Amino acid sequence: MNSEKVTKNLLFVASIILILLAAGMVLTLASGSIPVFEKFGIQFIWSNKWNPTAGREQYGALPFIAGTIITSVLALIICLPLAFSASLFIGEFYKGTFFAKIIGTMVDLLAGIPSIVYGLWGFYYLRPMIVKLGLNAQGFGVFTASIILAIMIIPYATSISTEIISLVPNHLKEAAYSLGATRMEVIWNVTVPAARSGIIASYILALGRALGETMAVTMLIGNDNHIPKSIFGIGNTMASVIANQFGEAEGSKLSALIAIGLLLFVITGLINAAGKFIIKKLA
Amino acid sequence: MEDQKVIVDKLSSKSKDARRKASNGIFHGLVILFSLITITPIILIILNLVEKGYRQINLHFFTQIAPDSWDAMQAISQGKLIPGGILNGITGTFMMVGMASIIAIPLGIMIGIFLYENGNKRYANFIRDITDILQGAPSIVLGLIAYLWVVKYITHGFSALAGAVSLAIMMLPLIIRPTEETFKMIPNTIKEAGVALGVPYHKIILKVMMPTGLSGLMTGILLALSRVIGETAPLMLTALGSQYVSFDITKPASAIPLLIWNFYNDPNLVNLIWSSSLSLVAMVLALNLISKRIASKRK
Amino acid sequence: MVNPVTEIKKPVLRIQNLHVSYDKNDKGKYAVANVSADIKKDQITAIMGPSGCGKSSLLRALNRMHELYPNIVTQGKIFLNDVDISKLSNIELRRKIGMVFQSPNPFPSMSIYENVVAGYKLNGIKQKKNQRDEIVEKSLKDVALWNEVKDALHKRGNFLSGGQQQRLCIARALAFQPDVILLDEPTSALDPVATSKIEDLLIKLKKNYSIVLVTHNMAQAARISDYSMFMYLGELVEYGKTKDMFTNPSDKRTEEYLMGKFG
Structure with missing residues (x-):
């Protein structure tokens, strides 16, 4: 074999390792989940009972699936007007100016703050505000976690949509202006429709981020193993229950946590695939 | 003919135009307002970290290991600064991120080059999809995986190695994509020049392509490092944390984010969270800044 | 020689001492320098000149398109049917002056139908469906x-x-029945057959519309315009009946341009 073949084979082997890695991850999570599914059946997914007391053990993932979806969707809703405004600020209103650079850099900085620091800040600064507003006595809960999550996903929701908005061709916008449209009318009728799929894709990817966030949520959501009673109630997400209960987990409980990890992996994978699919269609 | 003009004039009265201009102004104002709200948290977070954390930051903070709860309590009762620092976290972070880099960087670069070489073939697209799935995987799930593989079967207990494996899986997709992008940007003529000289293939990659794309590769690597250096969740499930400086990869190890978590949970040590968070954020942002510098120089 | 009918008609646009500068800080450097001219009603007026002469800048001053770019400064006065356009809101002005651009730019997110009535939609003018269908x-x-x-x-x-x-873009501009239609090199991206169709169309349209056409194609100006302007380095060098200008240019620079010496 010549050197070219050796090198190409080596690169190919590297790609095989990646496949093995991904396949191994899925298989490991799946086999780790088997005990809980054997014991409680497929109902594990939609059962809302979570009772680790020895002898009366019962596990169901529903409270955490519900908690994850509620917190993430609420975070996305809070994030939307902020991220959309920032995208318009950077990619349309002040495109290419010093102000746009400042806002853009600040938004990028948000992505650099570790999850645990968001958790601390939420605990010591945001939580007291929630208490003051009387939304929740201790300030913990879905709403508090969602606000922190919303802040955390802003850079993901902003990055692609800003780029796509700034790429909407000038001659289209000028055509609308030449018909007498105001800037707001141009944005809603020309810019946003032209950039629509890119904007949607970036919000889907941001949602994918929110689903898997762990530390900040764990520190703020209240860690209660029931379906949240309202958006100001306490709860747990799939990621936060794993972080929270893993330390003392054995047997069925460990298997239940692994199964929740598997479900989380599948859900985020599907959401991300949807986002990537839209981006691919765009290109 | 003429009546259409009249219709336009009638339907678009001056007062209506004024209303449209006003709502345009309000919209513009809202965009500015919401943009300012968007950047408020980052300003507050950094201000709060500096304000509450700067007092603890001195040389000792980086050269001493974390204090135990008892010493801290005594210092607090005497009104002194809490002794000790985050040395065990720093060494743990460096050890685990270093090991993760040793695993992920060469493998990631090789897969990135493989994708570049194979363009739009179906198999290459499949590999890209897998990379995307890995990139979207929640870090806590990667912690579970490393626990099930390493903690359970290799080191039979929490270990730095397990932590490194979870971070390595996280880094991998963050290296693969920038590598491919960087190689795509290198003009084909550079590669062809090497081929024309009869240079062996692996040497073209190592001696021609890699140095040409070095800044792109560095940008990707530094960004990947800045992402994993602040990770807490996967390390809680794998490295667990340690009170001492330890370089045994089969034993539990600490990391800066793990120390922050420990401080947060210990009422006597809780004052240390701000200075440790400040140090961690400074490291992450410094890595970010350097990588952006390199990236902008390239352009 | 002079057609009495067109002479009696008032000019649709009167341009007085117009200056356009692309640099706020260097107002001495003009893209359009001190241009004054009356644009005749229901005629085709062509603006010619080598690239960079300021012909597009002049055109875009007429519907205050320059306002989109804060670094562009416009001085001087323009009257549309005796109304100072700076006294109109830009919304109103642009409804009265339609514009067609260099490359075709129908809105990609809208259907053909929606494109034609895009002006109505954008201006929030509501109409019954049969009225819309008619337009x-x-x-x-x-x-x-x-x-x-x-x-x-x-x-x-x-x-x-x-x-x-x-x-389609011309139809979009026509749907409002504007007083003036501005066209910025509308055929430069088109093949000869499509070009001649547009030219025929413009000749037909001048019955009801005043047309201002920027072109770098002298032959086009000669074929379809009634009046021509020749601009050079931001200056309006010569303005008159197209026939006169092409047969007997009064300025040496116009003559050189028409002979193909530059541009």
């Missing part, structure tokens, strides 16, 4: 596109040829 049909007939697209009105316009797209 669409009439505008598309005016640009001789109706027969080609009447079965695909609710499809997006991206399957149309470049020439068809440009005629």
Whole structure:
């Protein structure tokens, strides 16, 4: 074999390792989940009972699936007007100016703050505000976690949509202006429709981020193993229950946590695939 | 003919135009307002970290290991600064991120080059999809995986190695994509020049392509490092944390984010969270800044 | 020699001492320098000149398009039917002056139908469906596109040829029945057949509309315009009847341009 073949084979082997890695991850999570599914059946997914007391053990993932979806969707809703405004600020209103650079850099900085620091800040600064507003006595809960999550996903929701908005061709916008449209009318009728799929894709990817966030949520959501009673109630997400209960987990409980990890992996994978699919269609 | 003009004039009265201009102004104002709200948290977070954390930051903070709860309590009762620092976290972070880099960087670069070489073939697209799935995987799930593989079967207990494996899986997709992008940007003529000289293939990659794309590769690597250096969740499930400086990869190890978590949970040590968070954020942002510098120089 | 009818008609646009500068800080450097001219009603006026002479900048001053770019400074006065355009809101002005651009730019997110009435939608003017249908049909007939697209009105316009797209854009500008239509090199991206269709269309349209056409194609100006301007380095060098200018230019620079010496 010549050197070219050796090198190409080596690169190919590297790609095989990646496949093995991904396949191994899925298989490991799946086999780790088997005990809980054997014991409680497929109902594990939609059962809302979570009772680790020895002898009366019962596990169901529903409270955490519900908690994850509620917190993430609420975070996305809070994030939307902020991220959309920032995208318009950077990619349309002040495109290419010093102000746009400042806002853009600040938004990028948000992505650099570790999850645990968001958790601390939420605990010591945001939580007291929630208490003051009387939304929740201790300030913990879905709403508090969602606000922190919303802040955390802003850079993901902003990055692609800003780029796509700034790429909407000038001659289209000028055509609308030449018909007498105001800037707001141009944005809603020309810019946003032209950039629509890119904007949607970036919000889907941001949602994918929110689903898997762990530390900040764990520190703020209240860690209660029931379906949240309202958006100001306490709860747990799939990621936060794993972080929270893993330390003392054995047997069925460990298997239940692994199964929740598997479900989380599948859900985020599907959401991300949807986002990537839209981006691919765009290109 | 003429009546259409009249219709336009009638339907678009001056007062209506004024209303449209006003709502345009309000919209513009809202965009500015919401943009300012968007950047408020980052300003507050950094201000709060500096304000509450700067007092603890001195040389000792980086050269001493974390204090135990008892010493801290005594210092607090005497009104002194809490002794000790985050040395065990720093060494743990460096050890685990270093090991993760040793695993992920060469493998990631090789897969990135493989994708570049194979363009739009179906198999290459499949590999890209897998990379995307890995990139979207929640870090806590990667912690579970490393626990099930390493903690359970290799080191039979929490270990730095397990932590490194979870971070390595996280880094991998963050290296693969920038590598491919960087190689795509290198003009084909550079590669062809090497081929024309009869240079062996692996040497073209190592001696021609890699140095040409070095800044792109560095940008990707530094960004990947800045992402994993602040990770807490996967390390809680794998490295667990340690009170001492330890370089045994089969034993539990600490990391800066793990120390922050420990401080947060210990009422006597809780004052240390701000200075440790400040140090961690400074490291992450410094890595970010350097990588952006390199990236902008390239352009 | 002089057609008495056109002389009696008032000018539709009066340009007085117009200056356009692209640099706020260097007002001495003009893209358009001290241009004064009256644009005749219901005629085609062509603006010619080598690239960079300021012909597009002059055109875009007429509907205050320059306001989109804060670094561009416009001085001087322009009157539309004796009304100072700086006294109008830019919304109103742009409804009265339509514009067609260099490359066809129908809105990709809208159907052909929606494109024609885009001006109404953008301006928030609500109408009954049959009124809208009428406007669409009439505008598309005016640009001789109706027969080609009447079965695909609710499809997006991206399957149309470049020439068809440009005629759609003209229909979009016509739907408001503007007083003036500005065209910025409308055929520069089109093939000769599509170009001649647009030219025929413009000759037909001047019955009801005053047309200002920027072109770098001298032959086009000669073929269809009634009046011509020749601009050079931001200055309006010569302005007069097209026939006169082409047969007997009064300025040496015009003569050199028409002989193909530059541009």
